[in-house]
Amino acid sequence: MDLKKQLKEGLLTQNPVLVQLLGMCSTLAITTSLFNGLGMGVAVTAILTCSNIVISLLRKVIPDKIRIAAYIVVIAGFVTIVDLLLQAYVQELAESLGVFIPLIVVNCIILGRAEAFASKNSVAASAVDGLCQGIGYTVVLVVMSVIREFLGCGTFGAGILNGGKGYVLLGSQYPASLIAQPVGGFLTLGILIALTQWLMRPAKKKEGSRDGLR
């Protein structure tokens, strides 16, 4: 088990959003403020780590034919727990994430890691993998949230920092509210992925692999 390698994979070379292109819906939809992005990232990381542990524990018990259904039930169980916890203790977050909390069940990152990693590896390695992939996902969400919140609302950390008010960085006449709209989500993510491809380009040429990702 190689902690450093797994962390690097989660953050950059195998980043779930930027490289594997999984979990697009939530990435695009909820990254309108740092509060939402961070909340969603932490929720997904917790669920991903827990479900990876449980699925890894059960990997010899679950019959091959019904494994996807079994994985989904495990994941749905954890999502329900997180949903109830958020509603009880962090109600503003539960309200602003709305329908996207139950939709974590069908977030391809979680099912993808269950199928690709947890069903084949030991419990400890699966836990670390879940944590690293979750951190990679959270970092992308936070970066996108900060960009979109700054350009779209002109604030930083509204909802959590500075007693819930956040820091106002731009006067109210400057922000382009378009960026906080769906359009901005697509554009920001498109540019971020282009940036990743540009950053990873020299490494790719050295390996002599194909250009681009898809």
Added chain:
Amino acid sequence: MDFGKLFTISLGAILVNNFILVQFLGICPFMGVSKKMDTAAGMGFAVTFVMGLASAFTWLVNQILVLWELEYMQTVAFILVIAALVQLVEMFLQKSVPALYDALGVYLPLITTNCAVLGVAVLNVQNEYTFLESVVYGITGGLGFLLVIVLFASIRERLEFADPPECFKGFPIALITAGLMALAFMGFSGLNVPV
């Protein structure tokens, strides 16, 4: 029966609150299966079909959950219903309409993890729709999905011949195209339908 409300729901689901471009539901198949026109259309029809069925069944399941005060099991129950439903539809099509089954191919099982399907089930409960309204919302939501994925696929077919900067090739330029489509769909938010 209130046709006005059904019409408002339909128009909302197809244009004003389009599942893909406004509500961000079902982005994975939207990005993954939109390289060719015919596969995109196949996926769109399959999703429409399953969304209509899922709306009907999850509405019934929700009534049972409410009756037994088990609302907190909603997510688990819904995803199981959808997974079973997709499996049933797959088996049914394979036996009785093999032509359609072949056309949809691998896209059928993928629909289980399409967030538009689970999304429509959860939204039906949140909006407190009646049975008929739920089914209409499901089907028209699916039609909106079909419309956008077909439009997007036809743009992407032409995008193949475009020459964007190296690092924008493939996925990023597709996302930016989708962003411009979302911009166009924002125009529909001005539509005011009298209820």
